[in-house]
Every structure is written in C-alpha cells, then in structure tokens.
Amino acid sequence: MVHVHVVFPAAGVGKRFGSAEPKQYATIHDRTVMEWTLDALAAVDGLSKTIIALQPDDFKGREIASRAGVTDVCVGGNERADSVLNALTLLAVTESADDWVLVHDIARPCVRATDVQALIQECEQLGQGGVLARPITDTVKQVSSVPGQCKTLDRSELWTVQTPQCFRLGELLTAMRYCAANNIPVTDESSAIEAMGGAVHLVKGSADNIKLTHAEDASLVAHYLAQQERIK
DSSP states (O other): OOOEEEEEEOOOOOGGGOSSSOGGGOEETTEEHHHHHHHHHHTSTTOOOEEEEEOTTOHHHHHHHHHTTOSEEEEOOSSHHHHHHHHHHHHHTTSOTTSEEEEOOTTOTTOOHHHHHHHHHHHHHHTSOEEEEEEOOSOOEEEOSSTTOEEEOOGGGOEEEEEEEEEEHHHHHHHHHHHHHTTOOOSSHHHHHHHTTOOOEEEEOOTTOOOOOSTTHHHHHHHHHHHTTOOO
C-alpha cells in the first residue's frame, strides 16, 4: 500500500523575521505558528508519518511536536535542503520509495486541507509529483546590471510556488542527494527534481497560503486564520 507522509523543515532561525526567537514560535492568538501549521496538516485525511527537522537544542520545538503527535524528529541542517534531506533519509529507512512525501514550510500555517488533498489526488492520478502554486497577477520586471534598464516579462507564463510540494519518496531523496553531491543550489524540492530532469506539475492553491517571513506578516496570518474560522 502506498502511503503519504509529511516532512516539516523547521531548523531555520528566520533572520528576516527580526526576532530573537525563530518565526515558528511567534504567537498568534495564544498559539505558536508551528502549532497552527501542524494543526493544518493534521486536518488532511489519510496521512501517515510526520517528521519534523529541528535544531539539536530546540527543546521547545520537540515539546510542541510531541503534543501534536508528530511521528519522528530529526536533526535539521544549516539550510532547508539539508533538513529535508535528513528527514527523507530517516523516512526511507522504514518506508517505501513509492510512497508520496509532502514537504511543507513550518511557517505556512494558513494552508487549506482541501488544497493539500487536491494536490495529493492530482499527483496520484498522474503518477508524478507536483506543487501548490499561484499564477502571477502583477506585472513583473526583469532588471539588469545597467541602471534604468529593465524589461517586462510575460506574466501568463509565471507562477509563484507554495508548499506543500509532493513527490515520490525515492525520487525526491535521489534528487536531493544528487544536488547535495554536485553543489547545486536547492531553493525548494521542485528545483531538485528539475535538476534531475523530472516532471513538476503545478496545482493551483489558495491566495491565503502565505509564508510568515517578516514580523508584519503576523497580522495577515491572523486575519486569514480568522477567515478560515480556525480562530474560535
């Protein structure tokens, strides 16, 4: 039987957030961002194991993960890709290479269970991996090294990528190892798949699946959580 697992890279320090504490521990309505995010994925039917990658001395994260019923905790790395690779390596010890893995940002607490289920369904139907994404609606400029020179890109071909990103465990682990061995920058899991020549399908997600990056984003996250009726 093919299972669907979830990996949360959560070892980052969130330098752009401007806080002494990692952004996943920012509090929104008496709960941490990490708790909101774990709850969001817990609402998705049919998921199997969950693994979260944390800093070795992150006792707060371990306590939250334990309360939330996270299956395993692994040691995170200096970069997101390192954390994902560590989690996938641990998962592959006991799980099938044909299983699906969702990799989700711990700082995206507003993801909708319906979007995640739509992503899983499309990947299973196509037999290939995919990511949640949104078509760009703003005009996009490409700048050059020459001051005052830029050009407008065709936005009909441009999408912004969200998470979760969903791929076969074996395929993603191979791609992440390949990129690590060849010093290929990996900004997200789909870029690792692309580096190996793999297919990546875009599945339209919701506009409120935003990533908490700066401190001022917290009020918008709270607004979306309230709109989703998750804040009681």
